[in-house]
Amino acid sequence: MINPSEWHIYAARLPAQAITYSSTATVIPAVVGATNLSVHERASLRTQGCVFDDEGENISSLNPFFCELTSVYWMLKNVKHDYVGNAHYRRKWSDAALAHSSENVLYVATEQRFSQSLREQFLASHPCFDAPAITIGLAERGKLPFTPSEMAGIWDQPAFHGYQMARGPWKEYQAFMNLAFECLWPIWEEHSEAIKDLDPYNRRMIGFIGERIMTGLVLCRHRFFGFPIATSDVEFKA
Secondary structure, three states, X not given: OOOHHHEEEEEEEOOOOOOOOOOOOEEEEEEOOHHHOOHHHHHHHHOOOOEEOOOOOOOHHHHHHHOXXXXXXXXXXXXXXXXXXXXXXXXXXXXXXHOOOOOOOXXXXXXXXXXXXXXXXXXXXXXXXXHHHHHXXXXXXXXXXXXXXXXXXXXXXXXXXXXXXXXXXXXXXXXHHHHHHHHHHHHHHHHHHHHHOOOOOHHHHHHHHHHHHHHHHHHOHHHHOOOOEEEEOEEEOO
């Protein structure tokens, strides 16, 4: 078992948001979209222990479209810990789950099960962008690591691992999240202009698709990864 204090969890937040929970892990607030901060704002946030997604190699300017994933990208390029994970300013890994973590396992959020398929749920919430058809089409052209049938199967089943969160040993976390980005870049490269034209809520489209891509990586984990992936409870703190 891993001592909970060994975990370094980067919690994504906007400048005006505060982390609303305590944790047995070491929680580092990661300000997303930091490229727009003033010098004064940055200095003030730094005194609060914040790190910033625009320092070092980064995609901070893409935060309106990638959501919390800009902090994940920053982590992949700029930090390294034995046991690492990402969270949200209101979503945390439960302390009970942290206390019962195995050393060689990557953890993702415990699944939800929709009363309909992932495809139906997504299109009901985001009818302006047909991500199922787009990702299946990319798979057919060999631009995603999934086969077309795998991609269709992901969309046609009801399990959902949400929150764009994972935690585990550094190498395993890096392998999982890097593959998630490999799936998202072709979508952005071909459809960025259409995404930029969406309303402010749906403009976060890459972030929304990222949750479905990560669900797919979990469902197809035995083909992609040589390490175990398990689920872990996430708590919401208002």
